[in-house]
Every structure is written in structure tokens, then in C-alpha cells.
Amino acid sequence: MWRRRVGALLRSPRTSSSASSACQSRRHHLLPSEEPLALNRLARLFTSQAGSDGGDTQKPFIAFVLGGPGSGKGTQCTKIASDFGFAHLSAGDILRHEIASGSEKGELILEIIKEGRIVPSEITVELIRKAMEMNNAKRVLIDGFPRCEENRIAFERIVGTEPDIVIFFDCPEDEMVKRLLGRNQGRVDDNIETIKKRLKVFESLNIPVVDYYSSRGKVHKINATGTADEIFEAVRRLFSSLRL
Numbered sequence: 001m002w003r004r005r006v007g008a009l010l011r012s013p014r015t016s017s018s019a020s021s022a023c024q025s026r027r028h029h030l031l032p033s034e035e036p037l038a039l040n041r042l043a044r045l046f047t048s049q050a051g052s053d054g055g056d057t058q059k060p061f062i063a064f065v066l067g068g069p070g071s072g073k074g075t076q077c078t079k080i081a082s083d084f085g086f087a088h089l090s091a092g093d094i095l096r097h098e099i100a101s102g103s104e105k106g107e108l109i110l111e112i113i114k115e116g117r118i119v120p121s122e123i124t125v126e127l128i129r130k131a132m133e134m135n136n137a138k139r140v141l142i143d144g145f146p147r148c149e150e151n152r153i154a155f156e157r158i159v160g161t162e163p164d165i166v167i168f169f170d171c172p173e174d175e176m177v178k179r180l181l182g183r184n185q186g187r188v189d190d191n192i193e194t195i196k197k198r199l200k201v202f203e204s205l206n207i208p209v210v211d212y213y214s215s216r217g218k219v220h221k222i223n224a225t226g227t228a229d230e231i232f233e234a235v236r237r238l239f240s241s242l243r244l
């Protein structure tokens with residue numbers, strides 16, 4: 001079974017203390033009252049899967065797509081999805097969708113995104129898990145996640161698997177800033193003040209995740225300068241070489 005059994009999940013610690021402090025203060029941690037609900041839902045999922053297919057579900061091929069804000073993750077993921085048959089799950093889009101739903105959780109997410117900080121991992125991972133479950137795709141791109149060690153550890157704990165590969169779009173800061181200021185999608189975080197904060201968060205919290213996966217031989221670094229089509233040529237070469 002590619003996902004961890006629920007008993008093991010219930011026994012695991014929520015997050016190690018070093019992991020929780022890795023992202024930021026725990027001020028906005030998931031409300032304690034919400035966790036049992038999440039675990040109950042997970043328990044139901046495991047029960048129903050065991051009944052329908054004997055307990056085993058095929059593990060999808062998972063690619064985490066990382067890079068600084070404006071490095072072109074979303075642009076390249078759209079192309080990969082269309083040419084290589086991947087589902088594209090953008091963590092940022094999933095969080096913005098939750099904001100648009102008008103939920104209480106959405107209000108909290110909005111405040112965090114405006115400040116360029118990272119949303120508590122349990123919230124993001126639970127939303128990604130649900131999106132993966134609904135999608136049920138065999139090949140999945142998870143764009144903009146994990147943003148920090150706490151994200152990474154929470155994914156492993158809640159979804160119970162690791163990515164097959166990690167794509168890292170390497171782009172100079174001045175180019176990222178130029179692209180973000182020209183993005184023009186009306187995003188609350190595409191202003192110079194928030195962009196500076198996002199770049200700091202990227203350096204201090206996201207690069208360590210890239211380093212972690214590099215040490216495990218999973219990272220494919222792509223030079224993200226040049227036109228989107230030029231960059232996609234390198235991406236295409238990489239995906240064509242994978243055993244999917």
C-alpha cells in the first residue's frame with residue numbers, strides 16, 4: 001500500500017519540534033479541534049479503499065516542482081501537463097481556491113499569503129491530499145510544494161509517500177522580480193514589498209528542501225532563464241527520459 005496505514009498515522013507524532021519551528025512561529029497552527037476531524041476522514045478513506053481493492057492502491061508518479069516566486073513553475077507545469085499527461089496541482093491555486101470559498105480557513109490563508117509567509121502545513125497538505133484523491137491521476141505535478149521542511153515532513157506523514165522526482169527551476173532574483181511585477185493577475189502578493197518577503201522565505205526555507213532532495217539524488221535542476229519555450233526544451237528532454 002503506497003499510503004501509510006491509518007494506525008501508523010495515528011501513532012506518529014504530529015510534527016517533530018524541529019520541523020514545526022523550521023517554517024515559522026506556530027501562531028497559525030491548525031486549530032487543535034480540526035485534527036481529529038481530518039484523521040477521521042482519513043480513516044474513512046482507508047476503510048473504503050481496503051474494501052474496494054483489497055487495501056492496495058497504485059502509487060501515482062509524483063513530481064514536486066520547485067523554484068523561486070516567478071521562476072516559471074506554473075508556466076512550465078501547464079506545458080508538462082499537456083504534453084506528458086500529468087495532473088497539475090498548484091499549491092498556490094489550491095490555497096487561493098480555499099480563500100475564494102469564503103471559509104474561515106480561507107481568511108487565515110489570505111492573511112498569510114498577503115504577508116508572503118507559509119500557510120500551516122496541515123492545512124496545505126490536507127487540501128493537496130483531497131485534490132489528489134479527487135483527481136486520482138497516475139502522474140501528478142505538485143507545483144510550489146513543499147515550501148519548507150515542515151511542508152515536506154507533513155506530506156510524508158499525511159500522504160505517506162515521497163516524490164519520485166523534484167524539478168527545480170533555477171532563476172536569478174532580478175529576473176523573478178521582473179516577471180512577478182509583470183504577471184498582472186491581480187494577486188495580493190505580487191507587489192514589491194511582499195515579493196521581497198517571498199524571496200527571503202524562498203532562500204531561508206525552500207532552498208533547504210531542495211538541498212534535502214538533492215542529497216537523496218532526486219533533484220533535476222533546470223536553468224529557468226530564456227523564453228518559456230526554450231526552458232521547456234530542457235524540461236521536455238528530462239520528461240522524455242523518465243520511465244513513466
Ligand SMILES: Nc1ncnc2c1ncn2[C@@H]1O[C@H](COP(=O)(O)OP(=O)(O)O)[C@@H](O)[C@H]1O
Nearest residue numbers: 069070071072073074075179182183226227228
Ligand atoms: N521564461 C519566461 N520568460 C519571461 N516571462 C515568463 C517566463 N516564464 C513565465 N513567465 C511569466 O512570468 C510570470 C511568472 O510565471 P509563473 O509561471 O506564474 O511563475 P511561478 O509559478 O514560478 O511564480 C508570468 O506572468 C509568466 O507569464
Ligand SMILES: Nc1ccn([C@@H]2O[C@H](COP(=O)(O)OP(=O)(O)O)[C@@H](O)[C@H]2O)c(=O)n1
Nearest residue numbers: 069070091092113116117118119144145147
Ligand atoms: N506550499 C505552499 C505554497 C504556497 N503558499 C502560499 O501561497 C503563496 C503563493 O504561492 P504560489 O505557489 O502560487 O506562488 P508562485 O511561486 O507561483 O508565485 C506563497 O507565497 C505562500 O504564501 C504556502 O503557504 N505554501
Ligand SMILES: [Mg+2]
Nearest residue numbers: 073074092144
Ligand atoms: Mg505559480
